[in-house]
Amino acid sequence: MTTISEVRTVTRGSWAAITALYRGSVVLAGRICRCIGRSIAWAWSQAGAVPAPEPAEDEPEKPPGKRSFGETAAIFGLGALLASGAISTIAALIADQLADIHVSDPVQGVITTAGGAGWAAAAWAVAPPPGPRKPRDKEAPPPSEEPVDPAAEPPTRDTVAALLRDLSGPTGGVHLKTLAGALPGGPWTTGQVRDLLTGMSIPVRAGVRMPGRSGLEGVHRDDVPPPPPPTPGGVVAAGQPGNNNTNNGVTVERREGMTIIKDPADHTRHHTV
Structure with missing residues (x-):
């Protein structure tokens, strides 16, 4: 040591x-x-x-x-x-x-030590008692660059229009509450759905009828945007077959427990509800 x-x-x-x-x-x-x-x-x-003077027998005590x-x-x-x-x-x-006590006298040491x-x-x-110790400031780790969830982004107008066409069907329209439950990136409130539709120039009416419930605020079927026209086919090399499909627009696929929205204009993701 x-x-x-x-x-x-x-x-x-x-x-x-x-x-x-x-x-x-x-x-x-x-x-x-x-x-x-x-x-x-x-x-x-x-x-x-x-x-205070002493009070008499019948007088109260004075302050x-x-x-x-x-x-x-x-x-x-x-x-x-x-x-x-x-x-x-x-x-x-x-x-x-104390002056009578000499420096070498042991009594002086005893008095000083005792005092x-x-x-x-x-x-x-x-x-x-001592207070708690403050932890030393450690350097904060750099923020991790996590990928942003695409579903958290607001849906596009084509996505909303495709949902409206799929949900309305032969009925009178789509209620805001129904659309809020089907929109990706939720949960959505009816007020947020109303603002979203207003920003997309999609009218909102009162008294829209749907099976099982009527008279609620929603989008009438006459106000649902029509599907976009099919995109023109690209140049095809000689000897290669052309793309003659007519389903190049926004499509909605319903599966068990989910709804898949495919937008050909968006090559990076699909919306799953």
Whole structure:
């Protein structure tokens, strides 16, 4: 074991003891100052109080009176002068007794040691407990670049129109509540669906009829946007068959527990509801 390790072993915990001694000394000094202040306040109140005269047998007891500020200050000053004289006399007597004790006298060491030990014991007794340690600020890890969920993006007008055509069918239209449950990126409220349709220039009417429930706010079937025209086919190389399919628009596939919306214009994703 090196010398530094030995010193650390011996002095382990001494810093906490020194800190407690310092905090307790501050508390003791504060209590002494408060005692002095309270003593001065008590002396001032006694100097300004006038004893109440003894009441007669049939008279109620009267509260004590108060002197004027000048009289109170005069009595207080006289009492302070007498007290300072008494304290000075006692201090002089103690100083004379201590002067008779030589430096080499063991009594002086005993008095000094006892006084210091008493003060330290009192300071440790009244020292407040240490507070919790604050954790050191660690460098925050860089934010992870997580891919954004495409379903959280607002749906396009073609997607909403395809949902409206699929949900309306032969009925009178689609209620906002029904459309809110089918829109991707939910949950949606009817107010949010109304704002979405208004921003897409799709009218919202009151009293739209659907099977099982009528008279609610929604999109009438006459206001549902028509499907987009089929996109023209591209240039086909010689000897290759052309794309003669007519289902190149937005399509909606219903499966068990989900609805898949395919938009040919969006080559990166499909909406699953």
